[in-house]
Amino acid sequence: MQIYLPIAEVSVNAFLLLGLGGMVGVLxxxxxxxxxxxxxxxxxFIGIPPAVAVATEANQIVxxxxxxxxxxxxxxxxxxxxxxxxxxxxxxxxxxxVVIFNYLKxxxxxxxxxxxxYVIFLGIIGSLMFIESLNALRRSSRNAAPVxxxxxxxxHGLPFKMRFRxxxxxxxxxxxxxxxxxxxxxxxxxxxxxxxIMVPxxxxxxxxxxxxxxxxxxxxxxxxxxxxxxxxxxxxxxxxMALAVLLLIGGVIGAQFGAVIGxxxxxxxxxxxxxxxxxxxxxxxxxDLLVMxxxxxxxxxxxxx
Amino acid sequence: xxxxxxxxICLALPVMAQEGVVxxxxxxxxxxxxxxxxxxxxxxxxxxxxxxxxxxxxxxxIVTASGPKEPIVVRRKEKRFGIWVNTDSxxxxxxxxxxxxxxxxxxxxxxxxxxxxxxxISIRESIRSVGADMNIKDAQDFAxxxxxxxxxxxxxxxxxxxxxxxxxxxxxxxxDMPANLTEGDYAxxxxxxxxxxxxxxxxxxxxxxxxxxxxxxxxxSRQQPLIYGLLSIAIAxxxxxxxxxFFRFVRQGS
Numbered sequence: 001m002q003i004y005l006p007i008a009e010v011s012v013n014a015f016l017l018l019g020l021g022g023m024v025g026v027l028x029x030x031x032x033x034x035x036x037x038x039x040x041x042x043x044x045f046i047g048i049p050p051a052v053a054v055a056t057e058a059n060q061i062v063x064x065x066x067x068x069x070x071x072x073x074x075x076x077x078x079x080x081x082x083x084x085x086x087x088x089x090x091x092x093x094x095x096x097x098v099v100i101f102n103y104l105k106x107x108x109x110x111x112x113x114x115x116x117x118y119v120i121f122l123g124i125i126g127s128l129m130f131i132e133s134l135n136a137l138r139r140s141s142r143n144a145a146p147v148x149x150x151x152x153x154x155x156h157g158l159p160f161k162m163r164f165r166x167x168x169x170x171x172x173x174x175x176x177x178x179x180x181x182x183x184x185x186x187x188x189x190x191x192x193x194x195x196x197i198m199v200p201x202x203x204x205x206x207x208x209x210x211x212x213x214x215x216x217x218x219x220x221x222x223x224x225x226x227x228x229x230x231x232x233x234x235x236x237x238x239x240x241m242a243l244a245v246l247l248l249i250g251g252v253i254g255a256q257f258g259a260v261i262g263x264x265x266x267x268x269x270x271x272x273x274x275x276x277x278x279x280x281x282x283x284x285x286x287x288d289l290l291v292m293x294x295x296x297x298x299x300x301x302x303x304x305x
Numbered sequence: 306x307x308x309x310x311x312x313x314i315c316l317a318l319p320v321m322a323q324e325g326v327v328x329x330x331x332x333x334x335x336x337x338x339x340x341x342x343x344x345x346x347x348x349x350x351x352x353x354x355x356x357x358x359x360x361x362x363x364x365x366x367i368v369t370a371s372g373p374k375e376p377i378v379v380r381r382k383e384k385r386f387g388i389w390v391n392t393d394s395x396x397x398x399x400x401x402x403x404x405x406x407x408x409x410x411x412x413x414x415x416x417x418x419x420x421x422x423x424x425x426i427s428i429r430e431s432i433r434s435v436g437a438d439m440n441i442k443d444a445q446d447f448a449x450x451x452x453x454x455x456x457x458x459x460x461x462x463x464x465x466x467x468x469x470x471x472x473x474x475x476x477x478x479x480x481d482m483p484a485n486l487t488e489g490d491y492a493x494x495x496x497x498x499x500x501x502x503x504x505x506x507x508x509x510x511x512x513x514x515x516x517x518x519x520x521x522x523x524x525x526s527r528q529q530p531l532i533y534g535l536l537s538i539a540i541a542x543x544x545x546x547x548x549x550x551f552f553r554f555v556r557q558g559s
Contacts, residue, residue, distance in 0.1 A: 002484055006520075059537045062541035066542050067548050067549040068549075112391065230535070233526065237527060239526070241526075299377050300379075
């Protein structure tokens with residue numbers, strides 16, 4: 001069944017969208033990630049204009065994060081205070097990101113920016129995750145003791161300290177603000193929640209306990225992506241509600257099944273699978289940038305819009 | 306000699322005025338609904354004339370349908386630092402969002418290039434690019450790129466020999482409108498040709514509009530972007546909450 005998307009102004013198969021949403025939903029449920037970093041490139045591949053894909057994906061992430069954060073609130077694994085600090089950074093970052101996005105759009109370089117961001121971040125995160133999980137797999141087979149995390153890093157030397165009771169931390173607010181800012185910018189430019197950057201940053205940089213990390217990042221992601229959606233909707237008119245609804249129906253259903261599958265696999269295996277997936281998406285995008293395109297020309301609407 | 310020529314012109318002129326077009330369309334509006342997946346419009350008509358069919362080469366017919374014309378920016382990629390990036394850009398002054406040409410015979414054999422230029426019939430002539438920057442080499446390539454890309458997308462088409470002409474009087478063809486249409490007034494033109502000259506022309510419009518939910522969402526997103534954005538977020542939150550509540554219910558129920 002074809003469906004005409006009112007904002008993207010293209011006609012796509014509704015079942016394809018539901019299926020994509022479902023597939024990414026399963027993966028996001030399995031790995032505990034938002035799935036934006038997979039969905040946005042997939043939307044590019046099926047012919048949704050990049051600006052619409054990025055803005056609409058931000059909207060879809062609101063749905064999947066909200067669904068996730070409810071469970072974490074019930075388990076009391078959300079550090080609200082840390083979440084709010086991250087959020088302040090995130091909202092600033094999102095506003096900044098949309099400004100950058102719109103400026104580059106007027107220059108005709110927005111696709112390049114989005115693709116480059118994807119290649120760089122997916123490449124880094126994917127490789128790190130791959131190496132880390134390979135090491136973890138090797139360790140678990142040898143039964144060695146896990147590496148102990150350093151308790152004192154340069155992070156602890158910064159001013160403006162604040163106590164975060166739920167996380168059991170007494171650290172400066174500068175690092176969480178910066179992490180939030182970076183994630184906000186990426187959310188606006190790449191149409192992702194940014195969990196794949198925030199979660200490692202919270203664990204390794206801020207030293208937060210693993211059990212509150214996911215809930216807190218989801219809490220921050222909801223507000224930042226909601227804000228990004230609103231900014232894109234009011235400045236670019238690129239949020240496609242029909243597209244978002246189809247994706248999120250597939251997504252929320254898929255996520256529930258994914259969560260069930262995820263509990264049956266080992267954590268190390270899951271992580272190595274996710275790393276491979278991330279690297280595959282990264283490779284495909286990099287390939288497109290490096291290989292001479294079959295069509296050198298692209299069309300865009302005039303008037304900086 | 307001169308007298309002979311003027312006599313011929315006097316004879317020829319009434320002939321040109323004698324033939325006209327009577328046109329019918331299977332539909333003069335296209336509604337873009339949520340499940341719109343293209344539309345086929347049947348164009349049929351007759352040649353109206355007071356006298357007998359004139360001698361000479363038979364009548365030929367060209368039917369065109371054109372979406373709203375708008376300026377577009379065409380960008381060209383070049384390899385910089387090892388990757389392909391957009392470098393030069395040219396604004397093409399006017400290009401139709403959709404353009405279909407159906408003819409009763411091979412295009413170049415039934416119309417002269419002068420007539421094509423005057424009436425802007427062929428795909429190439431429908432794209433107007435005059436303000437190209439002098440600093441950009443091969444500026445002509447940019448206009449050709451518009452035609453090429455849109456032909457590949459099925460938005461521009463030249464279908465030769467698809468207009469059926471019967472007894473030099475009745476003609477019919479169909480215009481295929483793809484699913485990725487934009488809104489607007491689609492100018493539909495019919496040209497009657499004899500000896501590569503246009504002898505009669507007729508123009509009407511097909512109204513292409515989003516309707517129902519499509520219309521509502523599109524208008525809301527442009528006129529009330531804030532409300533639209535908030536509504537999108539509200540739907541997302543409701544869906545996220547609804548799904549987790551539903552699955553909890555299912556799991557507890559079983």
